[in-house]
Amino acid sequence: MSGGADTLDTLLARIDRCRLCASSMPHTPRPVLRAHADARLLVVGQAPGRKVHESGVPWDDASGRRLREWMGIDSDTFYDASRVAIVPMGFCYPGKAGSGDAPPRPECRATWHPQLLPLLPNVELTLLIGQYAQAHFLGRRRKGSLTATMRAWREYLPTHLPLPHPSPRNVAWFKANPWFEGEVLPTLRERVGGLWRNAGHHPDAGAT
Template identity: 60%
Template sequence: MNRLDCLFAQIRACRLCEANLPLGPRPIIRGSESARLLIIGQAPGTRVHASGIPWDDPSGERLRRWLGVDSDTFYDSSRIAIMPMGLCYPGRGKSGDLPPRLECASTWHNRVLMLLPKIELTLLIGQYAQAYYLRAAAKKSLTETVRYWADYGPSWLPLPHPSPRNTLWLNKNPWFAQDVVPALQQRVALLLAKP
């Protein structure tokens, strides 16, 4: 077992916020040292918690369309790593799932990133990932941050959450499908074509 697999085993055994998780802990993470693309989303929903497969829901279907990849490619952990801000389902709030637990990123993210040496592009999906990683470089709103995606250079690409709940946002911001998605697909295709 390599160092990353050992770390993933520790993460999957994590019980740090067990008392605050309504469905109990089930950390969702995947990847390998050869992965070139990293997807950092929000936190697993109930369907992903049940299956243990990241993005195994309608949000994942939309995300794969945005990336221009099929399921086999998306779930090939030798090419694509997946690490949400909150590794377990955080519970339900008034208008959807609760925010990701803060303990996950502060406890695990840096340790994982140190063992993903080939990552060339990180997709920051949603406001929590963007706020954590872009910090002061993030714009005043998610819409602005995504609109100026090219400002974040070759390493980062901020995206809205692909949830069906964001269909209204997508309809109000047609530039995302016209400008960002084609650029995203091109970058992902070039990256995944590398040996």
């Protein structure tokens, strides 16, 4: 294993033991993420939900099934860390707030992102899922709302592609914005599939 891989493995082990925000969490922290130096695709979401917190498997819920359908890949491909790195804005389930989950804790972005992301040198496309990821990665290029950012999605290619959160709670948004399915998803599937075609891999289409 190369020195770079050793560095990434060591960092992931440190993240797994992280307890920076333990005193502010309603439960024992359980960081959930995946990363490999060979990954060409980076998925940045908000933070794990309760089900993912319990299973320890990222996007192991209805939102994850819809996301894989959007991407046009199966579970084996999605969970192959050498292809897809999964690094949310917050690594642990932040608990509930009102009718939904609390925002991702800021400690992960501030402490671990600056160390982890440079160790993913082969990432060609980053999917920015939801407002927190878009605010951090796009900065001033982000528009005034998620919908406005999504309508400007072409501006962020080829390195970034913003997406709404695939939560079932956002079904009304999907219905109100049919252009997303008609315009964005075909490009998403083409870009994702092209990452591995160029590398000699051919992931199966269709989520499982």
